[in-house]
Amino acid sequence: MPNKAVIHTDNAPQAIGTYSQAIKVENTVYLSGQIPLVPATMVMISDDIGEQIQQVFSNLSAVCEAGGGSLADIVKLNIFLTDLTHFPLVNEIMGQVFSEPYPARAAIGVSALPRDALVEMDAVMVL
Numbered sequence: 001m002p003n004k005a006v007i008h009t010d011n012a013p014q015a016i017g018t019y020s021q022a023i024k025v026e027n028t029v030y031l032s033g034q035i036p037l038v039p040a041t042m043v044m045i046s047d048d049i050g051e052q053i054q055q056v057f058s059n060l061s062a063v064c065e066a067g068g069g070s071l072a073d074i075v076k077l078n079i080f081l082t083d084l085t086h087f088p089l090v091n092e093i094m095g096q097v098f099s100e101p102y103p104a105r106a107a108i109g110v111s112a113l114p115r116d117a118l119v120e121m122d123a124v125m126v127l
Contacts, residue, residue, distance in 0.1 A: 002026055009066035012059045013037035016114070021063050022125075029067040029125040033080070034059040035117035049086045049118050053093045056121050069125050071097055076124040077105040083118065084109040090119070 007022035007029060015021060015032070022031045036045045036055035039062070045055040061071050079090055087107055094102070103123070113120045 007063060007067040009062050011039055011062035011066070013039050013042055016042075022067050024067055027127045029064070029069065029073075029127065031060060031063050031067075031074075031123040031125060033078075033120045033122040034063070035114055035120045037115070044115060044117065047118075049083075050089060050093070052117065052119050053086075053090055056119055057093065057097050060121060060123060064123075064125055067125060067127075069127050072099070073125045073127055074098075074103045074123045075126050077103045078122050079105060079107045080110045080113060080120040081107065081118065082110060082113060086118065 002025050005024045006020045007024055009021065012021055012034065019032050022029050034056050036052035037043065038045050038055065039059070045051050057071065064070050064073060081087065090107065
């Protein structure tokens with residue numbers, strides 16, 4: 001069985017259930033889903049989808065850093081949206097956050113997310 005390590009940072013929202021912010025197995029880090037909670041307050045940043053997307057990337061970035069990497073090390077990104085009409089804005093913001101080669105990704109429309117978030121993302125990072 002490979003050695004696994006729990007990744008934790010106070011710079012991202014604390015787990016609100018029975019999960020870890022991320023788990024590292026050898027050189028791969030599996031990041032749990034992040035919603036747009038502000039880590040210091042555990043309150044949603046706002047109802048604005050653009051601000052929510054930015055906050056999710058900020059939260060993912062903090063977990064990546066705690067795991068020894070950065071957003072640039074993400075190889076797979078899953079995006080969950082309660083309204084797929086926001087997908088062009090996700091693309092726009094991704095263009096500001098990532099550079100080529102972009103991670104593989106999936107965008108999935110869902111009926112609801114925790115705490116009434118409009119967006120959630122999880123990822124796989126390889127170091």
